[in-house]
Amino acid sequence: MKRDPQMTMTNQTGFIMSVAYPAVPAYSRAKRSRESSDRVSRSDAEATIANEQEIRAGLSQHLTRLWRYAVVLSHQRDVADDLVQATCVRALERANQFAPGTRLDRWLFSILHSIWLNEVRSRRVRMGQGFVDADETLVFDGARDTETHIFANQVLHQVQALPEAQRTVVFLAYVEELSYREVAELLEIPIGTVMSRLAAARAKLAASAGSDKMEGSAS
Amino acid sequence: MTDPNRETIRSDEMLVAFLDGELDSNTREQIEHLIESDDAVAERLRFLMSSSLPFRDAFDPLLDKAPKAKLEALLAEISPPVPVVAEQTSGWTRRGFLAAAVGFIAVGVAVDRTFLGVQSSLHADQDGNDWRSVVAQYMSLYTSDTLGRGPVDVAAQTQQLRDVGAKLGLSLTPERVQLPGATLKRAQMLAYDGNALGQITYLDAMQQPMALCIVQSSKGAKAPDSEHRHGMNVVYWSNDTHAFMLIGHESLDDIKAMSDRLRQVLTA
Incomplete structure (x- = not known):
């Protein structure tokens, strides 16, 4: 049951995307350059x-x-x-x-x-x-000690095995924790496309994760 | 006629957006209501929810795998902006130059590992005249400010030289490339026509920029020769594996003397 992302969007006017991140400069000035930049007057x-x-x-x-x-x-x-x-x-x-x-x-x-x-x-x-193939190059060894790590590694591989368009939005939305709108802006695609890619990715991940292991782990 | 929203609201897209907390309260309530009243929707939501995996934990170890020192060095190697004002003579704007630099890197990214080994000789004209012309043009944009006046960081230089040397297949250390009367500033990789080009910069006794540039070349050994480009003196030579040029504002005799020293050290 494929749905046209544009349809989704037009039907969902009045849809307010949450802005999860305040617009503050993300960088500190701690590492600012070696030379002092406290200039009094600046030319262009x-x-x-x-x-x-x-x-x-x-x-x-x-x-x-x-x-x-x-x-x-x-x-x-x-x-x-x-x-x-x-x-x-x-x-x-x-x-x-x-x-x-x-x-x-x-x-x-x-x-x-x-x-x-x-x-x-x-x-x-x-x-x-x-x-x-993802598995061929992503030999991120180590992290074998505990079950948590094994599981984390599995998640990494599952995401990396997704098609590029899907793993990109999954990574930006769930790892970098960008809002849908931010993902859309960064990738220069409509929010509806972000939504349909995430939905497709999650259906795929859910199918391979198996519902038994993951019950109730959503937050 | 059916309400178009009826289908949309129960789509995977909406359910996932619900799980992700991306819906406004009105839509959220509609879905909550659906979950309670419609088993199929509740079941689908449960299924989708099972993909709420610990994504952050899974990807955090990748941050530690990043070659931080190498990336820092790459960033440090990118030249500070070249002052545009006093250097109009060359006809190259800073923007054009940087655009070209980006182009070099993009080409380098794609071509680097596949072609570099195969095509170790430059496909410029016979005596590699082209790359010297580009280097001279590039160097004409440098001022003493470009290379900075800060204290010399030997550890950083050693690392830069090691990296550049590794790319070019040469053993480079501050001691080996040190030149009398000049201050070694930094070493970095550039590219010419898809070929790796190592650039080692100095400030000469008059605080003018000077550079030793090296490319791999299989055109055979060639005795030193000199030329004048963009108001600078150039001495160039090659051995069986590399082509070299020393370019600077010092007198031709001085440049020759310094290149003699480099020639001895770098063939050894």
Whole structure:
């Protein structure tokens, strides 16, 4: 029973999406640049430089989260390294396009996603490299000690085995804990599409999880 | 006529949004009512609920797996903005330059591991004239500010040189690439035409930027030669595995003397 996401949307006017996150800058200034940026008067160029320093500090703070997202997208660590690097270059280049007061991490995630979509992924497909199975590349060893870890690892693999469009929304909504609206904005897709992808992903995960184990664990 | 909402409200999309707390109170109440009155909906909700897995816990270990130090180094290697104002002569805007840098990386991402080994020689013109031209153009954008005046961080330099050396298949250390009268600033990877290009930057005695650039090249050994580009002196040479160029504002004699030293050390 497939439903048209657009239908869902038009039928659900009056639907208010909760905004779960306050719009505070996500980056601290603790790591701000080595040189002092307390300049009294700033020319445009100086303002740009100051902004780049803030972006740099924010990048530094979010590197591991960006890398994790890149792994979720690409399934490959080395591609993830490169993706994060390209994201840093692009973000610094566009430092003056970042709107102060908005979430820097969201902005960085959207840059990474668009580089993945428009540059890396399409090139890899054209080059006929294709993609490797999640299980093949995601050898995240360790974490074998306890049952919790084994289970966590299973969840990781199940999500990573989802089609890209679905695992992306699952990751952003449930791991990064973005609201539907934030996911939609980051991926530049309608909220209805976010909803239908999540629904499809969860139906798939539910089917493989087996209801016995998970009863009542929703929160 | 049936109410279109009747079907929509019991869709997986709505039930999942209900579980995710994404519905307004009105819609939520409708669904709560449905769960109580309709067993099929309650059953479906229970089924979907079983996919409420500990996603955060599952993905948190990935954060620890991230190569944090390497990523930090990659970030640190990205040059600070090149001041646009005083450097209009080259005709390259900073924006254009950075766009090109992004392009290099994107190409590098795609091509790097597959083609680099195969295509170790540069497909520029015969004597690799093209890459020197690009490097010279690039270097003409540098000012002493680009390279910073802060204290020298030897540990960081050692790591940068090791990374660059690893990419190029050379053993690089601060001692080996140190040049008399010049201050070693940093080492980073760039790319030219999909080929890895190592750049080691210095400030010379006059606090002018200077750089040693290295690419892999199988065109064979070539004795040092010199040229003048973008107001800088260039000495370039190659051995069986690599092509080198030293570019800076110092006199040609000085650049030659320094390149002699590098040539000895880096062939050894």
